[in-house]
Amino acid sequence: MNSHLNTSNWDWEQGPIGRMTKVAYITLRREVEEHLKQIGLTHTQWSALGILNHFPGITSSELEIILMIERPSVTSLMNGLEKKKLIIRKNHPDDARYKQIFLTDEGKKMATETQQITHLVEERVKEGFSADEFETFKKLLIKLVNLFEKK
Template sequence: MESEGKLWGQEESTALQIKMTFIAIRREIGAALRPLGLTSQQAQTLHILATAPGATNADLEKLLCIEKPSVTSLINGLEKRGLVVRRPHCDDARVREIYITEQGRELHTAAHKLVAEVKKRTEKAISREEAAVLHQLLRRIREAHEA
């Protein structure tokens, strides 16, 4: 991966280092989830629905940082597999709340364990103090781009 940055002549670019780190972690999570037949985004969605039952498409758009058509496609796929169900909102018939099924919950539990193992590698790579500084720096960079 280091050679990719050098090919671009930007090995010292902070943005590139953030991107390459994200890609490496995402690839490892994807590989861990593949035997379960899940993508990272599907696993994230199941996690959200396990912890926040009744989320809406609009909620998932914000939490997953994806567009409306992508959320619809994602939920359609999970629904076809029997992992989630849509139910009408009690106050607004135009809105559908999304709930994880028992089958979805079982898959979420397995996926959560696999992702936790990947995250442990990240946590082992740096000390708690370094992690605290890194979090602060990344938050500052993100805020600079959200302004």
């Protein structure tokens, strides 16, 4: 492809707030993925393990909402985790149409062992902020999300 656009000079900092937020998210995600590569997990698999560790017995529909991904993606995600023997699906006791998802012993071990990745990345972020800036940053992110969640 022959392009006349020199993307190395593109100044994303001048873009709209949505673009800046996306760049920040992708930057953090790439940092997490560097750690996950060594373990053989994707970012979404890792996120799901953390959620399942906190909410044993959650359904795919509930996981879909928390992870903010579509139903087919949740199905594929669960199939992959099941293949790795990290989760098990059981019939829901109140409604046979639903399956509850639980971590296996190996899944619990993996969720616990990889939990520190969040802390490693967050500590790296904190290096670039004062304590007050970091707390303000978190509060502003929460405020941003709440602006749109309350619509």
